[in-house]
Amino acid sequence: MAAVRDGQPGDSGAARTGEAAQVTAAARGGKAAQPRPTLEQVARRAGVGRGTVSRVINGSPRVSDRTRLAVETAVAELGYVPNRVARALAAGSADAIALVVPEPETRFFTEPYFSGIMQGVSAELARTDMQLLLTLLHGQKEQDRFAQYAASHRIDGVLLVSVHTHDTLPDLLAEAEIPAVLNGRRFAAEPLPYVDTDNLGGARAAVAHLLERGRETVATITGPPDMYAAHCRTEGYREALREAGHGEPLIAPGDFTEESGHRAMCELLERRPGLDAVFCASDVMAAGARMALREAGRSVPGDVALVGFDDSAVARHMDPPLTTVRQPIAEMGREMARVLLELLGKWTPGAAYPAGTGTTEPTPRPVAKGDRTHRVLPAELIRRGSS
Amino acid sequence: MAAVRDGQPGDSGAARTGEAAQVTAAARGGKAAQPRPTLEQVARRAGVGRGTVSRVINGSPRVSDRTRLAVETAVAELGYVPNRVARALAAGSADAIALVVPEPETRFFTEPYFSGIMQGVSAELARTDMQLLLTLLHGQKEQDRFAQYAASHRIDGVLLVSVHTHDTLPDLLAEAEIPAVLNGRRFAAEPLPYVDTDNLGGARAAVAHLLERGRETVATITGPPDMYAAHCRTEGYREALREAGHGEPLIAPGDFTEESGHRAMCELLERRPGLDAVFCASDVMAAGARMALREAGRSVPGDVALVGFDDSAVARHMDPPLTTVRQPIAEMGREMARVLLELLGKWTPGAAYPAGTGTTEPTPRPVAKGDRTHRVLPAELIRRGSS
């Protein structure tokens, strides 16, 4: 049986093995055992010039069928794969975009949110030949350094996740003229391209749902005030109340964490023992609130109806399952990628690959109607047992 | 609810459309407004040669203090940032590694597992100047193409997550001489470098815990047979039973999904109505099993004790909270990065940056004692209410 030994974490006493050096030598540029064929070699083998091979590789139409076939044969025979680094250097573009996550947002990691975004981005990028770079920014100083870093020509554009109102990185990127798309906005009139959810509409729908169900005293537990999304959700709560002609809003502040949800719920119960519904600005806070309710001997949804936001993993597994507002997360990721690619001039709807290099800029592009860089996607109410 | 309308408060629709195109133009290779300074320009400004600037940038010791200062000044004045693409081309290395996720594993996305790995990898990589590329492989053909892709000199090494017994990608990478580190093993005697959890030990501890608590009939719900990790967990279950002198194992097959957990639990209840404990090879399956138990009117842990594996998000939020086995996920990510960097000769324990280029290969390296590329990290039992 496979004995399991070795492996105490942190026995990093020693250094590398001889084997490592060997692998290294091969991996490095040096005289590798099996030097990869270059464009030049393909050209020679096909009996054509470098330029022609380049044209074939990049799908230019200005190549005769005979020549194209010859080149393709040579490529296949030699097992040629273009060197993307060389291509990037020559073309002045990096063929890569970065998905940037400010690290304090560990929240993003415990949520399917982040993964969903990634999946969407990746799916959209797979249609192009762009690469996805993942960058977690640990700490403010790294965040400040990043714009410069990005400008070192390794990256064509940036996808920025989880923006706070006072974040400076977006402006730094704009200054450095690095195309960027935000996930969410810093404030209402966000000038930079962004893809956001209709937080207000989602919250309004959630609260309206509670009111329709006959709930009388609907409170809300909010997210951190320095996030515009949280602000919108509170605003949606207010609007729904107003529309239904209900009185005073009942608001307790949270910060999207489970503990804050718990705390806020306790506070609410103290302030207004008779409340019969709570809209939480995140599922995780709803989980905290649920716990506080249980401790207080209140049943859900009997005594108090509960609605969350995000449709995260916890929602489905709560008891009872949590009614919540779902964001089209993967679609947001996809949309972010689309907007960025469009900004970079690398996106053609429906094309499996970016248009060949043959015809360049002059081609008149259909002008988008409406703002193609500021997008707000609808949110959807998912009804479950908690309301 | 289809329109992309913008329903946020205080929206003063500051539409700026033309700007996007502007940004694009600048970002492209063309005659950008603000061409970044090159090494050459730094050299001229500092009154030295290119080589010298390169030496300073890369921290070579063979530069006089006077010259170094002059160069550093010029760098600062010009705001010079090395072009990584050019560097990569010239040096023949990409300064980037790829974290590869076979896409069918959507499982990885709903689990904090994947995020934890990423966090670990990223943390370790941040100590070097390497970049992290994220690659989701959609489908088998893309997987087959990847090795070639990786060889196109964009990547120095690969971190491969979620390996199945019959995966061919690891071998393809090995063939192409691309350094790779697996997360988990394909089988016991995995020849490639890997970082794994002590699945067997964790499972054994979990089952031993159940037996110690006085449970008599302990069943298990297994993972898919084509994953070595699942196999090990089952084996751990068997060992614990054997050690305790218990009889026949009671095994129901699952595939790590919630549905399969539900199904397997139903099957077990039918086969052995009197069972009083179940070890599930994943938390998600435990959630499914929990549901089946509830449907069958069995209480947890009263009638049946439940233990999971992974300590995923659902575990803490189940009712009662799930006893489970935690893997040191972030540590695994970190370890994977370390092993790979070591393979690439880019890792020095404690060094904030890779050693300068001054002294190269010939330096005699201390030979490592023990196998530094095959690592198994311990798992930990987390006791909660379900047992």
Place this chain on the structure above:
DNA sequence: GAACACTATGGGAGCGCTCCCACGATGATG
């Protein structure tokens, strides 16, 4: 049949860096 399109093609000139060889200056050595 000359003048003028195009089209397909070859190949020079870089992209910005690293590598490495050569060279003068310095100091140690006999």
Place this chain on the structure above:
DNA sequence: CATCATCGTGGGAGCGCTCCCATAGTGTTC
């Protein structure tokens, strides 16, 4: 004082591509 390391340094030669200009080839038009 000649000899020989050694150090700091400059700059040529690429890395493997893309861009683009020049050119030969093939029609087309009057």
